Each structure stands twice: as C-alpha cells, then as structure tokens.
Amino acid sequence: KSIVILISGRGSNMEAIVRAGIPGARIAAVISNRPGAEGLAFAAARDIATEVVDHTAYPDRERFDAALAEAIDRHTPDLVVLAGFMRVLTADFVRHYAGRLINIHPSLLPAFGGLHTHRRALEAGVRVHGATVHYVTPELDCGPIVVQAVVPVLPDDTEAELAARVLAEEHRIYPQAVRWIIAGRVRLDGARAEVLAAPE
Ligand code: GRF
Numbered sequence: 001k002s003i004v005i006l007i008s009g010r011g012s013n014m015e016a017i018v019r020a021g022i023p024g025a026r027i028a029a030v031i032s033n034r035p036g037a038e039g040l041a042f043a044a045a046r047d048i049a050t051e052v053v054d055h056t057a058y059p060d061r062e063r064f065d066a067a068l069a070e071a072i073d074r075h076t077p078d079l080v081v082l083a084g085f086m087r088v089l090t091a092d093f094v095r096h097y098a099g100r101l102i103n104i105h106p107s108l109l110p111a112f113g114g115l116h117t118h119r120r121a122l123e124a125g126v127r128v129h130g131a132t133v134h135y136v137t138p139e140l141d142c143g144p145i146v147v148q149a150v151v152p153v154l155p156d157d158t159e160a161e162l163a164a165r166v167l168a169e170e171h172r173i174y175p176q177a178v179r180w181i182i183a184g185r186v187r188l189d190g191a192r193a194e195v196l197a198a199p200e
Pocket residue numbers: 007008009010011012013014083084085104105106167170
C-alpha cells in the first residue's frame with residue numbers, strides 16, 4: 001500500500017512514522033506547503049520523494065487544494081496522513097479523500113479543537129490532556145477518533161513542558177494508528193471509528 005504524508009514544519013510526527021515503519025506500506029511521498037519545512041530534509045535523506053506545493057503561489061484555497069490533490073494523487077495513496085499540516089482544507093478536498101485522510105491533533109478531542117491547545121488546556125485548569133488521531137471530515141477537528149493518548153497536567157507545567165509531554169505520546173500513537181489502518185483493522189461506522197482486534 002501507499003502512504004502520502006503532508007507536513008508544514010518540523011515534521012517530527014512524519015519522522016516517527018517513517019522510523020517506526022509500516023508493515024505492508026511504503027511512504028510514497030512527503031509533501032509540504034512550506035518550502036522551508038524542516039522535515040523535508042529528513043525525508044529526502046531517507047530517499048523518500050519530497051515535494052512542495054507552496055500555498056502562497058495560489059490565489060485561493062480551492063486552487064491550492066486542487067494543486068495539492070494533484071500532487072498527492074500521482075502517488076495513488078491508500079492513506080493520506082496530515083502530520084503538522086497547518087492549512088485548513090476545503091470540503092471538496094476532504095470529500096475526495098473520504099475514509100483515507102487522517103490527522104493528529106494535540107488535545108483530547110472534542111476538547112480544544114483549533115490552535116494553541118496546550119496554552120488553552122493550562123488556562124482551563126484541566127488535569128489531563130493529550131492527543132487524538134482522527135479521520136478528517138469537513139468540520140475542523142471533528143472526524144471519527146482512531147486513538148487517543150492521555151498525559152497528566154502537572155501543577156507547575158509550562159506550555160512547553162506540556163507540549164513536550166504530549167508530543168512524546170503523539171510519536172507513539174500516530175505510527176500505531178497508521179499501522180492499524182494499513183492492516184485493515186479500523187472500520188468506519190458513521191461518526192465513529194472502530195478498531196478491530198488483531199488477527200490471531
Ligand atoms: C503536532 O503537535 C501536531 O499534533 C500538531 O502540530 C504539531 C506538529 O509537529 N498538529 P511535527 O511537525 O509533527 O513535529
């Protein structure tokens with residue numbers, strides 16, 4: 001099977017997936033909307049095809065998304081993985097990849113969708129926080145949940161400390177979720193995703 005990973009920056013989740021390895025699949029390409037994305041160098045060093053579709057070169061979201069989809073579809077992916085991809089995607093784009101587009105979000109959804117999740121978690125005084133891997137649907141940060149990881153929020157946490165604690169969990173659960181999906185163990189059932197037991 002074929003996987004395309006989209007990044008915008010550091011790419012540490014992409015790196016975690018590449019390092020973990022996904023049985024039965026290859027990472028066909030890593031595509032960034034930012035030419036300077038740090039993660040591109042890691043992918044290139046691993047002989048993974050890299051590509052940039054620079055959103056600033058397009059007059060609107062529709063045309064950017066169309067160009068992005070064209071770049072992605074050249075690799076005929078079974079799964080498209082958003083890994084710190086910081087562009088909101090159009091409903092048409094999302095529908096085109098229905099059931100094969102996933103994202104990782106740094107909070108326990110449905111709490112704290114959107115940006116600055118760690119700061120907002122600290123402000124809200126929650127005692128637990130975490131990360132969510134979910135299928136992407138047109139409504140932002142709302143699709144069927146595949147897996148979540150929980151971390152404690154400690155009394156004197158800074159935003160950076162909390163972010164690092166969550167990120168370590170992201171690097172564990174994102175490769176896990178991708179493996180499950182490639183192995184055919186995730187069944188979509190309306191607004192929910194069910195993870196099936198591993199075959200004996
Ligand atoms: C991660 O925290 C991810 O959950 C969020 O953006 C960050 C990306 O980090 N969407 P990286 O580019 O994978 O290092």
